[in-house]
Amino acid sequence: MNTPQLVVHHDKELMAQAAAARLITKIVDAQASRGSASVVLTGGRNGNGLLAALSAAPARDAIDWGRLDLWWGDERFLPEGDPDRNVTQAREALLDAVPLDPKRVHAMPASDGPWGGDVDAAAAAYAEELAAAGPETGHSAAGAAGAPVPSFDVLMLGVGPDTHVASLFPELPAVRETERTVVGVHGAPKPPPTRISLTLPAIRAAREVWLLAAGGDKARAAAIALSGAGEIQAPAAGAKGRARTLWLLDDAAASQLPRSLYPPATP
Numbered sequence: 001m002n003t004p005q006l007v008v009h010h011d012k013e014l015m016a017q018a019a020a021a022r023l024i025t026k027i028v029d030a031q032a033s034r035g036s037a038s039v040v041l042t043g044g045r046n047g048n049g050l051l052a053a054l055s056a057a058p059a060r061d062a063i064d065w066g067r068l069d070l071w072w073g074d075e076r077f078l079p080e081g082d083p084d085r086n087v088t089q090a091r092e093a094l095l096d097a098v099p100l101d102p103k104r105v106h107a108m109p110a111s112d113g114p115w116g117g118d119v120d121a122a123a124a125a126y127a128e129e130l131a132a133a134g135p136e137t138g139h140s141a142a143g144a145a146g147a148p149v150p151s152f153d154v155l156m157l158g159v160g161p162d163t164h165v166a167s168l169f170p171e172l173p174a175v176r177e178t179e180r181t182v183v184g185v186h187g188a189p190k191p192p193p194t195r196i197s198l199t200l201p202a203i204r205a206a207r208e209v210w211l212l213a214a215g216g217d218k219a220r221a222a223a224i225a226l227s228g229a230g231e232i233q234a235p236a237a238g239a240k241g242r243a244r245t246l247w248l249l250d251d252a253a254a255s256q257l258p259r260s261l262y263p264p265a266t267p
């Protein structure tokens, strides 16, 4: 598995703008070489900041919005339209302003959807939707194959102060999952307690995984995850892309990284 690369920006606004520019280029290149692109969005302030920066970016419409598939890394299991749902926040930050193909916007189920309050059934349905779209097979750390998921071009993840990514929290059952690609999460320490999440095998099927961490409250998490911690204790440590793993940080989030990692050595 590849070694994470680090890019540190001065502050969170610059990080969001630079990450948005990077994402535009990535999507445009994928569309040029494969006809379409697939991106996995994350919830949280850092992910929404990136979407807002993308919305304001002059090069925004270099993207062919009708040939973009959007998926989610996790969702807060709440009713459709709830302001705390990740998809609601993404729509406000960007999605409502661009001409996406609604069939390619793969929101995770809501708690008032066809599966009602059964989060495990809702998670299984999302796994089926991924399998129907996906040629790739998820790979766990142990190499066991999960159900297929698409070969996402970019999968973004916010990083929590406790090193969680998506809704994979340290030591909880979801982070130990090696077969299923999507799971229901019960008792999450970050509200709301009931969530849907991709698992590490599904995340690791992505070509590129980008971890977004801005702010001093992320400094300890970044230092732990990048210093060889195990993925059960530090889920962010297990989030790696097949071709590339990129940590996008600001100065505050990079402030506790070991000197061997940052700043890079000069020749």
Ligand SMILES: O=C(O)[C@H](O)[C@@H](O)[C@H](O)[C@H](O)COP(=O)(O)O
Binding pocket: 042, 043, 044, 045, 046, 047, 074, 075, 076, 086, 157, 158, 159, 160, 161, 164, 165, 166, 167, 190
């Ligand atoms: O639904 C969620 O809550 C998330 O997807 C979660 O994993 C989030 O990305 C991190 O907690 C970072 O959130 P911030 O960027 O707001 O710190």
